[in-house]
Amino acid sequence: MDFIEKIGRLDRRIIFLTVALAVILPLFFPLGLPIEVTPPVQQLYDVIEGLSEGSVVMMSIDYDPSGAPELQPATLSILRHCFRRDLKVLMLGLWAPGVPLGVQALDEVGVGEFNREYGVDFVNFGYKPGGAVTLVNLGRDIHDVCRQDIYGTSVEELPMMDDVKAANDIGLVLSMSMGVPGSDQWIWYYHARYQGNLATAQTAIGAPRYYQYLQTGQLVGLVGGMKGSAEYERLVDHMGLATTGMDSQSVAHLLIIGFVILGNIVYWAEKRRKA
Amino acid sequence: MRLQIPLAIILIMGLFTIVTSFVPAKPIADLNQTFRNWYIGIITFFIFLGTFNLVRVNGERIKTKARDWQYSIILIAALGVMLFAGFFKGRASLDEGSPFMYLYFNVQFPLEATMYSLLAFFVTSASFRAFRARNTQALVLLLAAVLIMLGRVPVGTSIWKGFPDVTEWIMSYPNAAAKRGIRLGIDLGLISMALRMILGIERSYMQ
Structure with a gap:
């Protein structure tokens, strides 16, 4: 099983663990990102x-x-x-x-x-x-x-x-x-x-x-x-709590985007291999 | 008669409700107000009906030892405890530190918030497995999602100041246009369904 295949079959418990860390860690180590008003x-x-x-x-x-x-x-x-x-x-x-x-x-x-x-x-x-x-x-x-x-x-x-x-x-x-x-x-x-x-x-x-x-x-x-x-x-x-939560949400969004990109790399690599 | 009477009630009440929208004068307006009050009374009674039904269904599950019947015991016990906590102190049950408020903020609140937050885990897992740029439409959807995800969090602004503006544009134009179209479609469907019910064509609600 090569790297692409391994990533494609990533255990969802690993995904859940990374989400948990992405949400919890910024609560303990705030990033203090600026909040723009829309x-x-x-x-x-x-x-x-x-x-x-x-x-x-x-x-x-x-x-x-x-x-x-x-x-x-x-x-x-x-x-x-x-x-x-x-x-x-x-x-x-x-x-x-x-x-x-x-x-x-x-x-x-x-x-x-x-x-x-x-x-x-x-x-x-x-x-x-x-x-x-x-x-x-x-x-x-x-x-x-x-x-x-x-x-x-x-x-x-x-x-x-x-x-x-x-x-x-x-x-x-x-x-x-x-x-x-x-x-x-x-x-x-x-x-x-x-x-x-x-x-x-x-x-x-x-x-x-x-x-x-x-x-x-x-x-x-x-x-x-x-x-x-x-x-x-x-x-x-x-x-208050919403401002505190923004750092967690920022990291979680980046993580989701990362997983979407990773999922698409795997998808295109597998498609190319089959073709 | 078992068919005609309900159909006649629906026809009369449906037509009456339509007429009240165009004739807001007495005595129609007064009669409409009476019907509205009846509606609120009936809706309020549904709370008791719902509670009674919940106890009946779960009581039956415990009695017949249906699959996972143990959860029904927890449900009925939790219902009983919250009811007792809410009633035994009367109006004071909403005071700070009362048993009801303690249970609400220390049991119900974290349980419900946790259930809702589980979405984050499933959304991430589903995004990884299913959010694929299989064709141009999927690619457009994917790009829009990524832009919005970046525009809706402070880290996006730190990367590029334009992300919130792009997000607002997507929300205000493509998103609003699509939502408006969907809404119009739903409303036209609702009007046609209401007419079908008033005219007695649609009868599935009676089964």
């Missing part, structure tokens, strides 16, 4: 910068723990930006398993870092079942859909909600999404009826689908994958 992320940042003080940002947690490594850093960074700009945050979610992630993010940033007051500066209505139909109702009458927050407090007893009744009271809607129901439903059923600013944060695998909506202006910003989260961390000048 236009879709910059656009979202600029929209939030442009909102007047006291505007309401409605953030929908449409992901679960499997998408959290990519999306939670974006959620934290955007919350930091909102509270720094003295914006108010209304949180809810179309995915039940995402509720604790939203609670943790608001506790960490809203209470922990910015000392904001629950009910006055931010509220959390938790999981809202019904997907598209709920979104249609939400834009028409927020109080009807969000009658109680996650702690059982009536919406009428939350001071922040006094002036937040329908879609036109919201400055920006953010769908942090990794599937269905998620950004598609926000675009098709909420934005199509009520317009306004809508942006999304997506896992890397989902982001390419949303460039078409960015072009048409249906989305005012797009944070794609861990890279997008790292870009937002850079914009708010608070380096």
Whole structure:
């Protein structure tokens, strides 16, 4: 068996081991590579910068723990930006398993870092079942859909909600999404009826689908994958887990490209030999 | 009658939903709102139905000692523990340090994140074995993939500053054009399927 044949029959456990090393080693020995901000992320940042003080940002947690490594850093960074700009945050979610992630993010940033007051500066209505139909109702009458927050407090007893009744009271809607129901439903059923600013944060695998909506202006910003989260961390000048993960992702991508090239060398060498 | 009644319900509700899009005035709008509320109620009930079904199916597997029935015990036990942790403290179960939040962030979170991250291993292995430039189309796809992989990580920028711009161009034009075409195709298919269901031509959902 010659070298080409040996490479062609490479045990996949060796591939798995190299991937593990490519991901783990940069976490212990950071490369500190510079992170450039791309236009879709910059656009979202600029929209939030442009909102007047006291505007309401409605953030929908449409992901679960499997998408959290990519999306939670974006959620934290955007919350930091909102509270720094003295914006108010209304949180809810179309995915039940995402509720604790939203609670943790608001506790960490809203209470922990910015000392904001629950009910006055931010509220959390938790999981809202019904997907598209709920979104249609939400834009028409927020109080009807969000009658109680996650702690059982009536919406009428939350001071922040006094002036937040329908879609036109919201400055920006953010769908942090990794599937269905998620950004598609926000675009098709909420934005199509009520317009306004809508942006999304997506896992890397989902982001390419949303460039078409960015072009048409249906989305005012797009944070794609861990890279997008790292870009937002850079914009708010608070380096977190996404920035740390970028070195690992860089090395992993180089490794995949290396394997693709190697696989093609083997393929062409074998083809040439057979011919 | 077992056939006609469901078909009549689909026809009436389908036509009504279409009409509400064009006539947002009372009393149609009010009736539509009532139907929307019913829908949310029914969807919420599915959570209980799903949980009940999960327990029933896995309970059956344990009872009959079907293949890998031991996993069903773990599943039902995990479901029970999470339900108990979520309910016994009521609203306070979402407080920091509660048993529910502890289990969520120390068991569910790492398990789900690990399962999702396994993709990296399989993608690398599959790229090595299957991502071959067999013809011109495959070569174009391969080059686009390599450019995007380089443009989406900081190391790409360190190699050449133009990679992110190339990536953005690929995403904004060829990618968006293809996605838009696919989306239009899907939507036309959905419209035709909805019409077939409303008109009673498509009946496979009743079987």
